[in-house]
Amino acid sequence: MKATANNKTLDDFGEAGIIQLIQGNVSQKLPPYVKKGIGDDCAVLAEAGWDKTLLVTTDTMIEGIHFTDQTLSPEALGWKALAVNISDIAAMGGTPRTAFLSIGIKPETEVSFLESFMAGFNTLAEKTGIALAGGDTVESPTSAIITITLLGDCLPEHVVYRSGARVGDDLWVTGPLGDAAAGLFLLQNKQAPPPSGYESLVRAHQEPMPPLDVGKALGESGLAHAMIDISDGIAKDLGHICEQSGTGALLQATSIPMSDKLQRLAAEVEKSPLDWALHGGEDYELLFTASSADEEKIVTLTSKISGTPVAKIGTIIHEDGIWLETEKGKERLGSGGYVHFSS
Amino acid sequence: MKATANNKTLDDFGEAGIIQLIQGNVSQKLPPYVKKGIGDDCAVLAEAGWDKTLLVTTDTMIEGIHFTDQTLSPEALGWKALAVNISDIAAMGGTPRTAFLSIGIKPETEVSFLESFMAGFNTLAEKTGIALAGGDTVESPTSAIITITLLGDCLPEHVVYRSGARVGDDLWVTGPLGDAAAGLFLLQNKQAPPPSGYESLVRAHQEPMPPLDVGKALGESGLAHAMIDISDGIAKDLGHICEQSGTGALLQATSIPMSDKLQRLAAEVEKSPLDWALHGGEDYELLFTASSADEEKIVTLTSKISGTPVAKIGTIIHEDGIWLETEKGKERLGSGGYVHFSS
Numbered sequence: 001m002k003a004t005a006n007n008k009t010l011d012d013f014g015e016a017g018i019i020q021l022i023q024g025n026v027s028q029k030l031p032p033y034v035k036k037g038i039g040d041d042c043a044v045l046a047e048a049g050w051d052k053t054l055l056v057t058t059d060t061m062i063e064g065i066h067f068t069d070q071t072l073s074p075e076a077l078g079w080k081a082l083a084v085n086i087s088d089i090a091a092m093g094g095t096p097r098t099a100f101l102s103i104g105i106k107p108e109t110e111v112s113f114l115e116s117f118m119a120g121f122n123t124l125a126e127k128t129g130i131a132l133a134g135g136d137t138v139e140s141p142t143s144a145i146i147t148i149t150l151l152g153d154c155l156p157e158h159v160v161y162r163s164g165a166r167v168g169d170d171l172w173v174t175g176p177l178g179d180a181a182a183g184l185f186l187l188q189n190k191q192a193p194p195p196s197g198y199e200s201l202v203r204a205h206q207e208p209m210p211p212l213d214v215g216k217a218l219g220e221s222g223l224a225h226a227m228i229d230i231s232d233g234i235a236k237d238l239g240h241i242c243e244q245s246g247t248g249a250l251l252q253a254t255s256i257p258m259s260d261k262l263q264r265l266a267a268e269v270e271k272s273p274l275d276w277a278l279h280g281g282e283d284y285e286l287l288f289t290a291s292s293a294d295e296e297k298i299v300t301l302t303s304k305i306s307g308t309p310v311a312k313i314g315t316i317i318h319e320d321g322i323w324l325e326t327e328k329g330k331e332r333l334g335s336g337g338y339v340h341f342s343s
Numbered sequence: 344m345k346a347t348a349n350n351k352t353l354d355d356f357g358e359a360g361i362i363q364l365i366q367g368n369v370s371q372k373l374p375p376y377v378k379k380g381i382g383d384d385c386a387v388l389a390e391a392g393w394d395k396t397l398l399v400t401t402d403t404m405i406e407g408i409h410f411t412d413q414t415l416s417p418e419a420l421g422w423k424a425l426a427v428n429i430s431d432i433a434a435m436g437g438t439p440r441t442a443f444l445s446i447g448i449k450p451e452t453e454v455s456f457l458e459s460f461m462a463g464f465n466t467l468a469e470k471t472g473i474a475l476a477g478g479d480t481v482e483s484p485t486s487a488i489i490t491i492t493l494l495g496d497c498l499p500e501h502v503v504y505r506s507g508a509r510v511g512d513d514l515w516v517t518g519p520l521g522d523a524a525a526g527l528f529l530l531q532n533k534q535a536p537p538p539s540g541y542e543s544l545v546r547a548h549q550e551p552m553p554p555l556d557v558g559k560a561l562g563e564s565g566l567a568h569a570m571i572d573i574s575d576g577i578a579k580d581l582g583h584i585c586e587q588s589g590t591g592a593l594l595q596a597t598s599i600p601m602s603d604k605l606q607r608l609a610a611e612v613e614k615s616p617l618d619w620a621l622h623g624g625e626d627y628e629l630l631f632t633a634s635s636a637d638e639e640k641i642v643t644l645t646s647k648i649s650g651t652p653v654a655k656i657g658t659i660i661h662e663d664g665i666w667l668e669t670e671k672g673k674e675r676l677g678s679g680g681y682v683h684f685s686s
Contacts, residue, residue, distance in 0.1 A: 010457065011450035018480045021457055022444070034441065034476050043477035045441060047496070050393035056477060058492060060445045064484045098377065098388060101365070102403045102490050107354035114353065114364055133377050134386035134399060137361045141407040142485045147445050149401060149492040153390070 039244070040162050041091040041229055042152070053159060055152040057088035063143035071187045074113045076206035077146065078120030084231065085150035086128055087210035087284040091229040092161075093219020094154035096212070098133045099125065102147040104140030113144075120207075128212060158219040160288070165226035165245035169289035171314040172298060174211045176259040177234060178273060179204035181280020182266070189269075201261055208284040211308045215286055217301055227288040233281040235333045238322050241289065251278075251314040251333070253326040278324070278333065289316050382587070383505050384434035384572055385495070396502060398495040400431035406486035414530045417456045419549035420489065421463030427574065428493035429471055430553035430627040434572040435504075436562020437497035439555070441476045442468065445490040447483030456487075463550075471555060501562040503631070508569035508588035512632035514657040515641060517554045519602040520577060521616060522547035524623020525609070532612075544604055551627040554651045558629055560644055570631040576624040578676045581665050584632065594621075594657040594676075596669040621667070621676065632659050 010018055023038050030037050035053065036044040042055040061067060061081050072080060082099065089096040101121070105114070125132060130150070183205030186198055210229065218224035226245055228237050234256075238249050256277050266273035290298055295312065302310045317323070322333045353361055366381050373380050378396065379387040385398040404410060404424050415423060425442065432439040444464070448457070468475060473493070526548030529541055553572065561567035569588055571580050577599075581592050599620050609616035633641055638655065645653045660666070665676045 008454045009450065010448055010452045010454060013454055015480055018457065021454070022461060022475075022478070022480070030474050030476070034474050037474070037476040038478070043441070043443070045476065045494075047390075047393060047395070047397075049395070050390060052390070052392070054390075054397075054494075056441075056443060056492075056494070058443045058445050058477065058479050058490075060447060060479050060481045060488070060490065062447055062481060062483055062488070065482050098386070098399075100386070100399060100401045100492060102401050104403060104405055104488065105353055107352065109353045111351045111353060111356055111364070114361065118365060131373050131377050131380070132365075133373070133380040133388065134401065135365070135381070136401050136403050136490075137358060137365070138403045138405060139408050140405055140486075140488075143483075145403070145405070145447065145483075145488055147401075147403065147479075147490040149399075149443060151388075151397075151399070 036161065041088040042094070044092070044159055046156060051155070052153045053156045055089055055092050055094040055154055056149065057085050058147060058149040059084045059088070060145065060147040062145050071184060072206055074116035075120035078117040079124045079207045081146045081148050082121050082124045082130070083208050083210055083284060085148050086124070086212060087208070087229040087231065089150060089152035090210045090212045090215035091227050091286060092154060093158050093215050093224070093227065094152040095216060096128055096130050096150055096152040098151040099130050100149040101132060101135035102138070103135070104138045104145035106142065106144070107139055109144070154219060160219050160224045160227040162226055162228050162241050163244040165241050165247050165289040165316045167247055167316055167318045168292060169225055169316040170292045170295060170312050171238070171249055171251070171287070171289055171316060172310050173230070173234065173257065173285055173287050173313050174214055174308050174310050175283065175285040176257045176262065177230065177283050177285065178262050178277035178280050179259055180208060180282040181276040182262050184282070185269070185271070186265070198261055198265055200259070201265065205282060208282070210284045211286055213305045214302055214308050214310070217305060218288060221297070221301055223290050223294050223297055223301065224288040225290060227286060230283040230285045230287055231281060233279040234287060235278050235322055237287055241287070242322065245316070248317045248319045248321045248323065249314055250317050250323045250325060253324055255311060255313040257309065257311040257313070379504065384431040385437070387435070387502055389499060394498070395496045396499045398432055398435050398437040398497055399492065400428050401490060401492040402427045402431070403488065403490045405488050414527060415549055417459035418463035421460040422467045422550045424489045424491050425464050425467045425473070426551050426553060426627060428491050429467070429555060430551070430572040430574065432493060432495035433553045433555045433558035434570050434629060435497060436501050436558050436567070436570065437495040438559060439471055439473050439493055439495040441494040442473050443492040444475060444478035445481070446478070447481045447488035449485065449487070450482055452487070497562060503562050503567045503570040505569055505571050505584050506587035508584050508590050508632040508659045510590055510659055510661045511635060512568055512659040513635045513638060513655050514581070514592055514594070514630070514632055514659060515653050516573070516577065516600065516628060516630050516656050517557055517651050517653050518626065518628040519600045519605065520573065520626050520628065521605050521620035521623050522602055523551060523625040524619040525605050527625070528612070528614070529608070541604055541608055543602070544608065548625060551625070553627045554629055556648045557645055557651050557653070560648060561631060564640070564644055566633050566637050566641055566644065567631040568633060570629060573626040573628045573630055574624060576622040577630060578621050578665055580630055584630070585665065588659070591660045591662045591664045591666065592657055593660050593666045593668060593673070596667055598654060598656040600652065600654040600656070
């Protein structure tokens with residue numbers, strides 16, 4: 001895509017259009033050490049003379065767009081800003097190592113905000129063995145702005161790309177889906193008194209814990225053919241796998257893992273739990289494909305990793321598109337995930 | 344420094360206080376592969392089994408704080424956002440390799456803005472052999488926000504830190520100083536008709552070209568004991584070298600290199616050219632120290648690199664503080680460079 005109409009806005013263009021514009025503008029050919037540039041969860045760099053590959057990811061969170069003080073406490077923000085990057089490293093099968101933190105904050109921000117932010121950041125960094133090695137602090141005119149760049153590594157033969165799905169592969173997912181979206185719903189629709197017993201949903205939104213060990217085990221075992229993290233909703237993220245693998249996918253509605261809490265809340269507030277699970281986003285679970293012959297191996301491997309259930313939710317198919325099979329039949333899913341720059 | 348007064352704002356704290364707060368909050372000990380974390384131009388990572396060290400730097404530029412549409416065209420912004428990161432790699436003696444670009448933009452931004460931004464970015468990336476390998480595009484509520492993380496490399500024995508200055512060292516600087524500050528003055532005080540003949544000053548502000556080859560040659564030759572790039576003004580940046588080396592410095596006012604254009608403009612608008620040169624900032628030149636026995640070697644080495652004059656501007660001394668010798672005597676310089684979060 002080449003933009004010619006100069007009066008077009010980025011809003012018309014959408015995030016995919018913007019990424020294509022940026023990519024298309026990279027006129028120089030990528031050097032051979034860049035095994036993967038734009039278009040996967042991480043960039044993959046093979047430095048000459050090093051037996052490992054470097055994984056690099058960067059994510060920006062802006063107040064008013066990605067969070068508000070109603071949805072994330074400063075401590076939860078510190079945790080989550082790091083977690084979304086860890087999730088990208090997990091989705092390549094890698095190990096996160098070194099973080100770089102850029103913060104833009106208003107001068108009138110209280111020091112306690114930054115202290116709480118760092119407390120949340122450090123709790124997760126220590127849990128996952130990540131060292132904070134640099135960054136930048138700048139003044140921001142209006143919103144808090146957090147950009148984290150996270151470096152990780154992986155043996156080259158263990159890196160899992162989005163592009164490796166094969167027709168006939170089983171489709172797997174970690175964790176229950178939709179909890180984060182339901183938690184966000186609770187935070188944005190505060191009732192008095194707030195419904196009790198839903199702390200796990202709120203926590204899923206505020207302090208996601210990406211299944212790093214599963215990602216790594218899948219990479220090391222060679223069992224996963226393709227992998228991505230679920231940040232924008234499974235419908236959209238599965239679309240990325242299919243697009244890059246040249247396949248389609250068929251999901252079984254009854255197999256989508258959903259927590260009891262999610263289903264109870266959905267009934268209470270008259271929402272569709274499946275909509276939250278398919279389109280909600282921000283689950284930071286892993287979606288991967290594997291040969292159907294390896295089903296037992298997947299179950300054995302992941303069952304050794306405590307606290308991370310996996311579920312087989314569908315199949316990679318030849319036909320284009322993401323399809324959902326329900327008791328009513330087969331329907332084609334729109335990419336109803338979170339779309340940046342959608343009007 | 345540990346913040347205890349919770350009602351203190353970051354404005355009271357200043358950038359140095361914020362960095363100390365972040366550093367102090369990094370309670371985990373840095374792992375051995377992090378040769379240098381926060382506190383130099385780049386982080387220095389020695390990956391096990393790799394003969395080179397990885398250099399990492401990240402810089403954020405926010406509309407309304409670091410630039411406006413009056414001071415930087417979209418194309419100049421693309422160039423400069425990359426240049427300020429290249430400057431950090433140059434200051435370690437390294438070679439820049441791989442860039443990651445995070446952009447936050449308002450949805451109503453015209454596509455042509457991003458096209459021009461990328462054109463500026465790519466022009467400098469091609470000139471310096473940098474590959475754009477990833478990033479993030481997000482919606483921003485008000486300002487354009489650019490964060491670039493740049494990876495480079497260097498042989499471990501060639502890395503030049505801020506902390507290596509020794510008493511008796513000569514103090515050297517590349518390029519003329521103050522042009523960028525004078526260019527910013529022109530851009531912010533547009534007169535009709537604008538004074539002609541000052542294009543080089545405006546260009547110094549908008550499209551700085553860090554002296555990469557000089558930085559690399561100084562690192563490889565082992566001649567530079569300490570090095571930093573001049574981003575906040577020589578008085579402040581020299582302060583970082585002295586602080587980390589446990590020394591002071593004495594500058595010779597008559598030796599500070601200033602362009603004819605700078606001096607002509609300063610006379611015309613009744614400003615002090617020396618103030619611009621000492622405190623203006625954003626020169627993205629290199630400041631380094633070297634043994635006084637190596638003066639001839641420095642001149643020979645740098646004279647081979649076309650277009651980058653160097654000047655000997657002072658001495659590293661035992662006494663604390665940054666001192667300026669003028670015809671009137673010796674005065675102690677305040678760190679009058681650009682201070683983030685100063686009230």
